[in-house]
Each structure stands twice: as C-alpha cells, then as structure tokens.
Amino acid sequence: MMMDQTKTPLYDALVHHWARRPVSFHVPGHKYGALFSERGRDMFAPLLALDATEISGLDDLHHPESVIAEAQALAAELYGVRETFFLVNGSTAGNLAMIAAVCDGKRKKVIVQRNCHKSVMHALQLMGATAVLLAPEFDRDVCVASHIRPEAVKEALALHGDVAAVVLTNPNYYGMAADLTEIVRLVHEHGIPVLVDEAHGAHFVVGPPFPTSALRYGADVVVQSAHKTLPAMTMGAFLHVNSERVDLERLKYFLQLFQSSSPSYPIMASLDLARSYVAQLSKSDAAAIVAEIEEFKAALADIDGVAVVCSRHFGVQTDPLKVTVQTRCSLTGYELQRRLEREGVFVELVDRMNVLFVCPLAVTGRLQEAAEKIKRAWRDLPDGEAPVCDASPFLGPPLSVLVPYDELRHLRTKAVALEEAEGHIAAETVIPYPPGVPLVWIGERIGRSHIEQIRQLLCQRAHIQGGSRLKDGQLVVYE
DSSP states (O other), X not given: OOOOTTOOHHHHHHHHHHHTOOOOOSSSTTTTTTXXXXXXXXXXXXXXXXXXXXXXXXXXXXXXXXXHHXXXXXXXXXXXXXXXXXXXXXXXXXXXXXXXXXXOSSOOEEEEEXXXXXXXXXXXXXXXXXXXXXXOOEETTTTEEOOOOHHHHHHHHHHOTTOSEEEEEOSOTTOEEEOOHHHHHHHHHTTOOEEEEOTTOGGGGGOTTSOOOHHHHTOSEEEEOHHHHSSOOTTOEEEEEOSSSSOHHHHHHHHHHHSOSSOOHHHHHHHHHHHHHHHTOOHHHHHHHHHHHHHHHHHHHTSTTEEEEOOOOTTEEEOTTEEEEEEOSSOOHHHHHHHHHHTTOOOSEEOSSEEEEEOOSSOOSOHHHHXXXXXXXXXXXXXXOOOOOOOGGGOSOSEEEOOOHHHHTTOOEEEEEGXXXXXXXXXXXXXXXXXXXXXXXTTOBOOHHHHHHHHHHHHTTOOEEEOTTGXXXXXXXXX
C-alpha cells in the first residue's frame, strides 16, 4: 500500500513533544531556548523549540525504529529506492560513506570523474585509495567542465577492471545533467557499482521539465543535498540505496562513523518537511515554476553586456532552476558579482566567465523584482573585449592515475615557487570555492595549465581553499 506523502512523522513528533511543555534535564544546554543569548533569542526561539535530542518518542538516527524510520521510509518510497538515509552532515558525509563502503582491503582503486566535489577526493584519501581520474567534456557554450563520455569509461575499465567503483558527478554545479544509461550499463557489466554525487538534483524526482535522476538510470548509491534545491536546512541531505551491489551493513557503519553522534533534529525535521513538499508538487506546479524562471531569464537577456547561456550538447539536460549568465563585456564574473552585491543581490557561484543564479522550487512572485535590482547593478557595463573561455585545466590527459594515497603518506614535502612547480607531485590541494571542485589534487603531477589557472584565480581574487602557501607565491609538493 502506498504511504501518505503528506505525513511528516518526525516533524509532528517534535511539535507534539514541545506542546507537552517538557522540562529538560538533558542536552542541549539551551533547554529549548530557556537559556540563550538575549542578542539572538528572538531570531532563534522558534528553532530552539525543536532542537531536541534522542529521548523517548523522538527516535535515534543511528538506530531508527519509529518516527525517523518512518520519515526515511517515506523518502525511500518517493524516490523509488530500497532504502533512504537522512544525512545531517551534508552530502559530504554521504560521499565519504559510500566510497568508504566499497573500498576494502582487496579493491582500493576508484574511477572518478575529475570535476567532482572535494569530498570525493577526501574519501579516497581517507581510505588510502588510488584515484583514476577521467577528464570531463568541456562545454564551450557555458565554458565549464561538463560530463563524462561512455567511451571514456569503457577505455578506463579496459585498463582498470579491478576498480572498486565508478564515481560520477551528475548534474554539475551549473545544472547540466547527462544521460547515464550507457555508462551504468557498461559498469554493471563488469560487476562494479556506480556511485553518483547528485547533490544538486534532489528535486529531479518531480520529473520533467527537470532532468532525469541518476536513480532512474540505475545508479547503485546516489547522494543528494536536499538543502541545495529543496526547502530544507543547510547540511540536510539524502543517501539513497538503489541496489544490492554495495554492502548495506558496511554502508550503515560508515554513515555512523562520518556523521555526528548528536544529529540535529531541526535539520532532520526539515528533511521530513522538504520530502513532503516535493512529493506534493504537481506537473502544473512545476510548469508554473519554470514559467516564472523563463520570465526572469528573459529580463536578464535584455541587459547589454551579458548573455544568458545554456548547454547545447546533445544528451545534456539543463536544470531550469539554474540560470547561468555569461559576461559579454570587459568585466569578469567576479567583477559582475561585486556589482550585484552592492545592490544586495547574492548569487551561488561565479567564475571567470559566468554568474550562476539558483532559483527557488516555487512560484515566489519576486523574480521580476530581483531582475530589476540586477538591471540596476549591471547598468552601463563597460565595453571592451570579454574574457576568453579557457578550457586548458580540462584539456589534460583523458585518463590519469594519481600516486596512491597510501604511498604518499611516507613522503616528505617542500614548498616551491609557483612558477617552478611544473612537473612536481602536488602535496596539497588547490580548490576554488565554490564550486569546491579540485583544480589540483594531492598526488597529481602539476602541469603548466594548473599554474596558469592558479595565477588567473589569484589575479581575480577568487576564494581558494587549500594552497597554504599561495599568498607567498608557493605550492607545497613532494620531494
């Protein structure tokens, strides 16, 4: 029998608990907001009433038997999977757990789409695994790294048939989602699981006009950041198990290892509510959402000096919630962002060429008002030659095998001048953030294109994680 997707068992249990006027002799120390800084009390008060812990009637994330178990079962039914787990440490925790679950003593080599999130890289480092990196296609319309071709996966499997898994990122940060049918078939023919970081696709369950989820293509484990596009709190995410190719008990073990033993009940309740919200979106709701976004895009397209861009690559679907605006003037995306922020408009991501807007999964009636602010911010953009679309960071070898992380642990490091780093093995990461996609991996041989891209990022004052000595013009490498 179908479950009632209007139900929100975990959220309802928290509301019921608060209605009993509980007396707290347990953590957290704010005691449902009774003890809290006066400065923030008014803003935090409604949330603190739900900020409970694992007490009678509220279940336990790490051993769910009642309301959390029911909430996760509702999510599993909605997404059509064997089992769904709530994540309170973001998709990062899910990526760490799913990769750790497949890396055992015999198989510690993993094929990875190069333009993945840094958490995928961190999982491989923690497990001492060997990363086999596949270079993605470069989309020249949007000027970003896109997807992996099935032919690239086929070639990689021919050379590395002993891998523990193939890890894909779909969609990319810009909402570009590829058809994974052929890749999943190829990988499964080798008896290997497909793990997908679908952080930006929790709403794909709605169906058209949104892209197809990796779950529908048959991926074995899929991680989604509910907080990115659903009305959920930051760090709220889902991990979906879609087959028996990954050991479920081992996966559960690593979820406990990588997640807090004091999970946030407000985050979990927001996942319960977000699942119910998206389950009740109708086709007409989705059409109305997209229609409002199309009007927003049309308003932005009228601005001189920028253009609304979208991939025209065959087989790639673009998420309607993602709107990419590309410079057609002498300003970079970073400079366009600074103008927006002076008008109080804050975007998800910028790069040298693009500004990325993430629109809400609802008809808000506010997008046209936002478009007017954007027009004011971008009034009288300077003429001149626009930045050049640079594919060099992704035009390296189609397949590269990094030095195994187990071996790197025993090597000594040194700092060298950035201009002298070419040919050395990187001992630290360089990660423009957002999107959190590593430009330089630990264990990777540094090439000239890496150095040029780092120089550009530094000149444009991009935010970079890692690169501890970049301010001094140096990179840390292995001796």
